[in-house]
Amino acid sequence: MAISGIKTIIRAAGQYQNYHVEKISTNRFTHQAFINVLSDFEREEQLSFKDIGYSEEGRAIRSVTFGKGKTKVLLWSQMHGNESTATRAILDILKFLTANDELNSFREQIADKLTLQFIPMLNPDGTNRFQRRTATEIDMNRDAVELQTPEGRLLMDVIDDFKPGFALNLHDQRRFYNVKGTEVPSSMSFLAPAYNEGREVNTTRKKAMQLIAGMNQVLQNRITGGVGLYDDTYSFRSFGDAIQAKGISTILVESGWLANDMEKEGVRKLNFLALLSAFQMIAENSYTKFSVEDYINIPPIDTKLFDVLIKNVSIDDESDAKVDLGINRTEHLLEAPNYYSIGWLEDLGDLSAHYGFETVKEKGLKVIPGKSIVIDKLEVISMISVKRLLRQGVLFLITPDVPLEAHVPFPINLVHPRKLQEVQTIKFDSKANFLLVDNLNKIKFIILNGFLINPAKIDTSVNGLVLV
Numbered sequence: 132m133a134i135s136g137i138k139t140i141i142r143a144a145g146q147y148q149n150y151h152v153e154k155i156s157t158n159r160f161t162h163q164a165f166i167n168v169l170s171d172f173e174r175e176e177q178l179s180f181k182d183i184g185y186s187e188e189g190r191a192i193r194s195v196t197f198g199k200g201k202t203k204v205l206l207w208s209q210m211h212g213n214e215s216t217a218t219r220a221i222l223d224i225l226k227f228l229t230a231n232d233e234l235n236s237f238r239e240q241i242a243d244k245l246t247l248q249f250i251p252m253l254n255p256d257g258t259n260r261f262q263r264r265t266a267t268e269i270d271m272n273r274d275a276v277e278l279q280t281p282e283g284r285l286l287m288d289v290i291d292d293f294k295p296g297f298a299l300n301l302h303d304q305r306r307f308y309n310v311k312g313t314e315v316p317s318s319m320s321f322l323a324p325a326y327n328e329g330r331e332v333n334t335t336r337k338k339a340m341q342l343i344a345g346m347n348q349v350l351q352n353r354i355t356g357g358v359g360l361y362d363d364t365y366s367f368r369s370f371g372d373a374i375q376a377k378g379i380s381t382i383l384v385e386s387g388w389l390a391n392d393m394e395k396e397g398v399r400k401l402n403f404l405a406l407l408s409a410f411q412m413i414a415e416n417s418y419t420k421f422s423v424e425d426y427i428n429i430p431p432i433d434t435k436l437f438d439v440l441i442k443n444v445s446i447d448d449e450s451d452a453k454v455d456l457g458i459n460r461t462e463h464l465l466e467a468p469n470y471y472s473i474g475w476l477e478d479l480g481d482l483s484a485h486y487g488f489e490t491v492k493e494k495g496l497k498v499i500p501g502k503s504i505v506i507d508k509l510e511v512i513s514m515i516s517v518k519r520l521l522r523q524g525v526l527f528l529i530t531p532d533v534p535l536e537a538h539v540p541f542p543i544n545l546v547h548p549r550k551l552q553e554v555q556t557i558k559f560d561s562k563a564n565f566l567l568v569d570n571l572n573k574i575k576f577i578i579l580n581g582f583l584i585n586p587a588k589i590d591t592s593v594n595g596l597v598l599v
């Protein structure tokens with residue numbers, strides 16, 4: 132007998148490790164690495180593969196189809212090359228769909244009721260650069276009308292040929308999105324895009340809203356309060372809005388962030404659950420039990436999260452003024468899957484409306500500049516000495532002979548002598564390197580390249596910068 136409803140999804144979640152495709156478990160990977168993993172599934176007779184076309188630079192764009200049911204569901208991911216979480220979740224979904232275990236009746240139900248078509252990497256050129264835009268620097272998601280990108284044209288052709296009933300447009304969002312009025316990151320955000328300026332709700336859009344309300348219910352069991360809604364201002368150039376206007380129930384899914392999940396493996400699992408539950412609700416028609424109100428009642432997203440928020444510190448010996456400091460890091464691609472980070476003091480002042488993935492609330496702390504020492508050779512620096520130097524407050528190693536790289540693969544900065552004074556100055560919109568000390572001048576926290584470091588337990592995996 133079939134296990135019904137949410138229990139199936141809970142069961143699938145419980146044995147997710149059986150479906151997790153480990154070969155790709157980082158944000159950054161190449162098109163070729165992805166194609167290699169996708170090829171592992173070619174022996175599965177339930178799946179059919181097709182090269183639907185080629186990117187601007189000639190990379191194959193593949194689709195995978197499962198099931199023979201009447202209701203067609205199209206899903207595409209990585210239209211933005213640096214948004215890879217759902218691509219990885221689709222690999223897990225494929226593994227789930229082709230597995231052989233006690234959830235077979237659920238698989239059969241999906242295969243009988245639905246035809247699923249996945250396009251799991253629509254922007255392979257952007258993927259290889261880990262950039263949002265295509266090789267021609269076009270934001271594909273603003274190309275739904277002009278169709279100047281080959282990849283956008285392919286998507287529109289598939290939509291017109293396949294004629295899905297439901298379309299899921301899978302993206303990633305930036306790290307600063309919280310659920311409005313809370314410190315909780317919006318780990319999964321959704322939108323049933325508008326199909327006109329009036330943002331009316333017709334049957335097509337209503338179905339999208341109902342399905343989102345259903346996915347929200349499943350996700351709330353995992354991430355209480357961690358689901359948010361995107362603004363539904365009509366954007367006729369965007370695919371979601373354009374496809375909704377064709378009478379296809381369209382859902383924008385944005386993978387957000389969880390704390391301590393830099394490679395987004397936790398969010399990948401949330402995607403897996405959300406997508407499986409969507410398939411189930413469509414197959415069983417059970418999304419219809421949700422209302423438009425259930426959708427509207429999901430709180431909106433906001434942009435109030437910093438990577439690090441430091442509350443109420445003094446930054447000037449001459450004055451009693453207290454400020455909050457907001458720090459964000461950006462990631463920069465090396466050779467995939469590697470990257471380095473740059474941390475910025477992004478805002479300063481009253482940040483009481485903001486939140487942090489990490490927050491320092493200790494009272495009476497003061498910001499002072501990091502110390503520096505002169506070194507002869509970088510090679511003499513061991514990890515033990517890095518830790519010792521950091522505990523002494525040394526954030527900068529001065530050397531006239533700085534390497535060509537932009538970063539240091541461990542937590543210390545290299546700086547050219549002429550740059551030292553500038554990098555030690557603490558100011559808005561500059562790179563974040565300083566110390567937080569108490570009233571006895573004891574170092575309580577170190578900010579090294581935007582990373583919050585507790586001197587008692589130094590994480591040597593974070594990177595510093597070469598400052599020239």
Ligand SMILES: [Zn+2]
Nearest residue numbers: 211214302303
């Ligand atoms: Zn996107």
